[in-house]
Each structure stands twice: as C-alpha cells, then as structure tokens.
Amino acid sequence: MLKYTLKRLVNAVIVLFIITTATWFLMQLLPGSPIQNFEKLTPEQRVQVQKQYHLDDPLPVQYALYMTGLLRGDLGDSYLYGGRSVTSIIMERLPVSLFLGAQAIIVGLVVGLFLGIVSALKRNSIWDSGAAFLAVLGVSVPDFVLAPLAQYWLGLKLGIFPIAFFESWWHSVLPSLVLSTIIAAVIATFTRTEMLEVLGQDYVTLAKAKGLSRLAVVLRHVLRNSMIPLVTIMLPLTAALVTGTLIVETVFSIPGLGEQFVKSIFEKDFPVIMGTTILYSVFFVGSYLLQDILYGIIDPRIRVAGHRE
Amino acid sequence: METSNRQITFTPDLFEPVQKSPEDVEKITGSPVGFWGDAWRRLRRNRIAIVAGIIILLVLALAVAGPWLTPYTTVGQMLDRQYKPPSLSGYWFGTDEFGRSMFDRVWAGTRVSLYIAALVTAMDLCVGLSYGAISGYYGGKVDNVMQRISEILNGVPILIVAVLTLLIMKPGILSLTIAIGLVGWTNSARLIRGQVLRLKEQEFFLASRSLGASTFRLISKHLLPNVFYIVIITLMYTVPTAVFFEAFLSFIGLGIQPPAASLGALINDGAHQMRFYPYLLIFPAAVLVAITISFRLLGDGLRDALDPRMRQ
Numbered sequence: 001m002l003k004y005t006l007k008r009l010v011n012a013v014i015v016l017f018i019i020t021t022a023t024w025f026l027m028q029l030l031p032g033s034p035i036q037n038f039e040k041l042t043p044e045q046r047v048q049v050q051k052q053y054h055l056d057d058p059l060p061v062q063y064a065l066y067m068t069g070l071l072r073g074d075l076g077d078s079y080l081y082g083g084r085s086v087t088s089i090i091m092e093r094l095p096v097s098l099f100l101g102a103q104a105i106i107v108g109l110v111v112g113l114f115l116g117i118v119s120a121l122k123r124n125s126i127w128d129s130g131a132a133f134l135a136v137l138g139v140s141v142p143d144f145v146l147a148p149l150a151q152y153w154l155g156l157k158l159g160i161f162p163i164a165f166f167e168s169w170w171h172s173v174l175p176s177l178v179l180s181t182i183i184a185a186v187i188a189t190f191t192r193t194e195m196l197e198v199l200g201q202d203y204v205t206l207a208k209a210k211g212l213s214r215l216a217v218v219l220r221h222v223l224r225n226s227m228i229p230l231v232t233i234m235l236p237l238t239a240a241l242v243t244g245t246l247i248v249e250t251v252f253s254i255p256g257l258g259e260q261f262v263k264s265i266f267e268k269d270f271p272v273i274m275g276t277t278i279l280y281s282v283f284f285v286g287s288y289l290l291q292d293i294l295y296g297i298i299d300p301r302i303r304v305a306g307h308r309e
Numbered sequence: 310m311e312t313s314n315r316q317i318t319f320t321p322d323l324f325e326p327v328q329k330s331p332e333d334v335e336k337i338t339g340s341p342v343g344f345w346g347d348a349w350r351r352l353r354r355n356r357i358a359i360v361a362g363i364i365i366l367l368v369l370a371l372a373v374a375g376p377w378l379t380p381y382t383t384v385g386q387m388l389d390r391q392y393k394p395p396s397l398s399g400y401w402f403g404t405d406e407f408g409r410s411m412f413d414r415v416w417a418g419t420r421v422s423l424y425i426a427a428l429v430t431a432m433d434l435c436v437g438l439s440y441g442a443i444s445g446y447y448g449g450k451v452d453n454v455m456q457r458i459s460e461i462l463n464g465v466p467i468l469i470v471a472v473l474t475l476l477i478m479k480p481g482i483l484s485l486t487i488a489i490g491l492v493g494w495t496n497s498a499r500l501i502r503g504q505v506l507r508l509k510e511q512e513f514f515l516a517s518r519s520l521g522a523s524t525f526r527l528i529s530k531h532l533l534p535n536v537f538y539i540v541i542i543t544l545m546y547t548v549p550t551a552v553f554f555e556a557f558l559s560f561i562g563l564g565i566q567p568p569a570a571s572l573g574a575l576i577n578d579g580a581h582q583m584r585f586y587p588y589l590l591i592f593p594a595a596v597l598v599a600i601t602i603s604f605r606l607l608g609d610g611l612r613d614a615l616d617p618r619m620r621q
Binding site (some may be wrong): 011014015018019023029030077136137139140141142144145147148149151152156228242243246247250252262267273277279281286 | 321450460461468472473476477549553557560561562563573576577579580583587590594597598600602605608611613
C-alpha cells in the first residue's frame with residue numbers, strides 16, 4: 001500500500017510540475033506587454049516597473065525565480081491592485097468559494113442520497129421515474145442557465161432570495177442551491193445503481209431471511225455497502241464544483257476565487273491567472289490522488305494492477 | 310400401439326413426410342438478424358431514446374434551415390424594432406436590443422454551437438481512436454508510456470487548458486475547437502484501449518494472426534469494427550459536453566465574438582437583460598437544454614441497445 005501511495009504521489013507531483021511549467025511558458029506567449037501604456041512611462045519608471053516584476057531578466061532566470069518562489073508559497077505580485085501579492089488575494093477570496101462549495105456538497109449529498117435510495121427501493125414506480133427525470137435534468141441543465149433562471153424566478157418574481165452579493169448567509173443559499181444540482185443528480189444516479197446491485201446480493205437475502213426489519217436491512221446492509229464506491233466519486237465531483245463556482249460567483253457577483261479568476265482573465269492580470277490556475281490544478285490533482293489512494297484501500301486488486309480499468 | 314387410442318385412429322396415410330433441407334431450417338427461424346439489426350430492434354422499443362432522436366433531428370433541421378424561415382437577417386441594426394416581444398404573427402422569438410430577430414439568432418447560434426461540437430467530436434474520435442487502438446494493440450512498453458501521457462493529460466483540468474488556449478489564440482471557431490478538443494479525447498482513448506485489450510485475447514484474433522495477417526489488417530479488419538459501437542456511444546456523450554464547454558467559454562467571454570453568436574453567447578446576453586426581457590434568455594437556454602438532454606438520452610438508449618451488458 002505504501003509503495004502504491006508513493007507511486008501515486010510522485011506521479012501527482014510530476015503532473016503538477018508539468019502543468020505549472022507549461023502554464024508559465026504559455027503565459028509568456030500571451031500577446032501584448034503586461035504593462036499597459038508602456039510608452040507613456042518615463043525611462044526611469046520603465047526600469048522601476050520592470051525591476052519590480054523581474055521583466056528585465058532573461059526568461060530562464062524569470063522561470064527559476066517563479067518556481068523557487070512557488071516552493072516558498074510566493075506566487076508573485078498582481079499587475080493590478082497596487083502590486084498586492086497574489087497569495088493575499090487568493091487567501092481573501094478562497095474561503096468564500098470553499099464555503100459555497102461545502103454548502104453545495106452537503107445539500108447535493110442529502111438530496112442525491114434521498115432520491116437515489118427512494119428510486120432504488122421503489123424500483124420502476126412513479127418515484128423512480130420522477131427521480132430519474134430530475135437526475136437527467138440536473139446533469140443536463142448547465143449552471144449558467146440555471147443561475148440566471150433561479151435569480152429571475154426565486155429572486156425577482158418571488159422575492160425569496162437576494163439575487164446578488166455576499167452580505168449574509170441568506171445570500172449564499174441560492175448560489176449553493178444552483179451549485180448543488182449537478183452533485184445531487186450524479187449522486188442520485190450513482191446511489192440507485194449501487195443499491196440495486198447490493199440489493200441483489202446473497203447477504204441481503206440472508207439478512208431478510210434472518211427476519212431483520214426492512215429499515216435495518218436497508219441501513220445496515222444495503223446502504224453501507226453501496227456507500228463504499230460513493231466515497232470515491234465525491235472527489236471528481238468536488239473538482240467539477242470549481243467550474244461551477246466560476247459561473248455561479250460571476251452571475252451572483254460573489255467575491256470568491258471563481259469570480260476573481262474570470263475577472264483576471266478580462267483584466268489580463270497574468271500573475272493572478274497563473275496563481276489561481278496552479279491552485280486549481282493542485283485541487284484537481286490532489287483530489288484524483290486522494291481518490292486513487294482510497295480506491296486502493298477499498299479494492300486491493302487495484303494496487304496490484306497499478307490502475308483501474 | 311393404436312389400441313390405446315379409441316377416438317382417433319392414426320394411419321400412416323394421414324401423414325406426409327416433411328422435406329427436410331437446410332433452407333427449410335433457415336425459413337423457420339426467419340432471416341438472420343445481424344448485430345446492427347438487433348441493436349436497432351432494441352433501440353426502437355426504447356420510446357425515450359426515439360423521442361430524443363426526433364428532437365435532435367428537429368434541432369439539426371432548424372439549425373440548418375431556421376434563419377431562412379423568416380425574412381429577417383441576424384446582422385445590422387433596426388432601432389425602430391428594438392425589444393419586440395415574441396409573437397406568432399411577427400417575430401417568433403422577439404427581437405433584441407439591436408432589433409435583430411431572436412428566432413434567426415438562436416438558430417444561427419445553434420448552428421455555430423453544433424458545428425463546433427461536430428468538429429470537437431471528430432477530433433476526439435480521430436485522436437482517441439488511434440491513440441487507444443495503438444496503446445491497447447501494442448501493449449507492454451508502448452502502452453505504459455502512452456498510458457502515463459494520457460494520465461498526465463487527464464490530471465490537467467480541462468477548463469484551465471481551454472482558458473489558457475483561448476487566451477493565447479484569438480477567440481473563434483477554430484481556437485474553441487482546439488481548446489475543447491485538446492483534453493477531451495483521453496476518455497474515448499481509455500474506453501477503446503480497454504476494449505482492444507479484451508479483443509486481443511479472443512480466438513478469432515489469434516486465428517487471424519496465426520494465418521499471418523498484417524498489423525494493418527488486424528487493426529482495420531478485426532479491431533476497429535468491434536470497437537465501432539463504443540465510438541458511437543462516446544460520440545453521443547461528447548456532443549453535449551462540447552456544446553456545454555463552448556457555451557461555458559462563450560459565457561465567460563472567451564468564445565465566439567459578436568456579432569456572431571453561439572448559444573452560450575446568446576445565453577450570456579440574455580442573462581444580462583433577463584430582468585426586463587426574459588425571453589432573450591429563455592429561448593436559447595431551452596434549445597441548449599433540449600440538445601444536451603436529447604443527446605444524453607439517445608446516448609443512454611444506444612448504450613443499452615448496442616451493449617446490453619452495460620445497461621444499469
């Protein structure tokens with residue numbers, strides 16, 4: 001297990017290194033100078049600005065500087081916002097996104113599990129078809145359609161929720177709900193499939209034959225065994241949330257990391273784009289790493305083969 | 310023997326021998342049903358998949374012919390007819406802030422979105438199919454190296470690759486296709502590799518190989534036809550993903566630039582004006598959702614029809 005984990009860890013570090021290097025060099029390819037109105041500056045100002053951002057060094061030196069800074073957790077300074085450090089911008093914005101994401105996961109998990117369990121237990125009933133319909137809808141309606149519609153119907157027409165900004169907990173409800181739809185849909189489909197498989201197992205028949213109550217069979221035997229694979233799909237879902245926060249935070253004007261990322265793309269604030277990209281990559285690669293390790297713990301066959309089919 | 314039956318007496322002249330020949334045996338079972346015929350029979354029984362297929366055809370037809378059904382164009386402005394609400398007699402989907410007919414713009418946008426999706430899918434299939442087939446066929450070291458490469462690509466968030474590609478290249482149909490297609494093929498490559506690995510172990514493959522068939526013949530005659538159904542299923546899932554990503558990138562402003570529009574760009578415009586003109590959002594959103602849902606449902610139906618073992 002240790003060898004397998006180490007192998008995965010090395011792999012993840014290599015992936016992150018490649019992503020970071022590729023992103024850094026791609027950033028150098030971007031058209032235009034990072035400094036707008038460069039010709040309007042006096043020669044002294046130019047030298048000063050270039051010194052501040054190390055733009056006068058040759059590319060390999062700049063790259064080495066960035067990478068060594070990265071190891072120390074220094075992501076450079078923003079081109080805008082008076083040269084604030086990227087790390088401080090991220091630190092200010094990240095908690096908001098994490099909060100929204102965590103709330104969305106909780107809601108999605110509860111709703112998804114409920115729908116999945118009900119449709120597996122009442123297979124081929126109207127409940128089952130209803131849940132299946134909701135799941136297809138949840139996967140197919142993208143956040144950027146759902147978010148404006150939710151703003152319009154729940155925010156404006158019914159006036160239940162505030163439609164923008166992030167001033168109180170009440171403001172976070174609608175964005176979290178929008179974010180949670182895809183999670184709920186995926187978990188519902190997944191739970192149903194897994195539960196149906198477990199329901200057909202011999203040990204469930206045995207549990208019923210022993211005379212256990214229906215509730216005890218479902219909770220102790222079926223649900224527990226269906227939940228094992230669920231642990232591992234939670235992680236790619238978490239990664240998918242990143243895409244969601246970009247949209248939802250932009251639509252609802254929430255000062256999270258996603259909104260900052262989209263804004264930085266428009267403002268061509270390269271250090272911030274770069275820093276956020278690295279953070280997102282760490283997030284993605286880390287969640288896949290964790291998933292693979294969990295898989296290895298749960299299913300020993302994977303460790304031997306090195307990867308799952 | 311006849312004594313036990315008193316009501317009816319069986320005599321040999323009541324019977325006439327059946328002419329037994331191989332053809333008659335065939336006639337009784339009907340003409341043989343091939344793989345595709347069998348799949349079509351299963352698919353036909355799936356009403357949801359058929360309805361989804363019809364919706365896809367309808368959307369395709371409207372994307373091609375839609376803008377020609379009205380006398381209006383999608384370019385230029387006519388300020389005297391700004392924000393006309395949708396009506397059956399005038400503008401079916403209303404008009405936008407420049408007085409452009411939304412009916413025309415929605416279908417022109419659908420055309421752009423589907424065009425990009427088709428390009429991405431083609432790219433996905435070409436790269437994924439050859440990569441998966443080569444990796445699975447050669448196995449060993451080649452497979453190992455190729456698997457590591459696709460693992461690395463898989464670890465890269467697709468969204469970030471797409472955003473970076475679009476920052477470097479000018480936003481447009483080609484750059485969007487490259488941005489979306491760059492990472493998407495790993496999934497189909499993985500599926501195809503798995504299937505090739507399975508097929509390689511089967512007897513018919515061994516037979517052909519021991520008869521001295523060339524690598525090209527083995528791949529093109531024995532492997533590809535047998536992974537073709539995976540290709541079709543993958544295709545059904547790639548299209549909505551591509552439509553979604555194109556719309557997402559256009560939504561955050563990195564996609565199709567005005568005056569051209571895709572569904573995502575239209576939804577973005579509509580979302581900004583939704584408060585007073587909700588129809589600007591609702592029509593493009595409905596078309597987008599119809600496309601993604603239909604392709605997914607048809608994909609599920611095809612999966613069940615082509616590979617019943619994969620049925621959930």
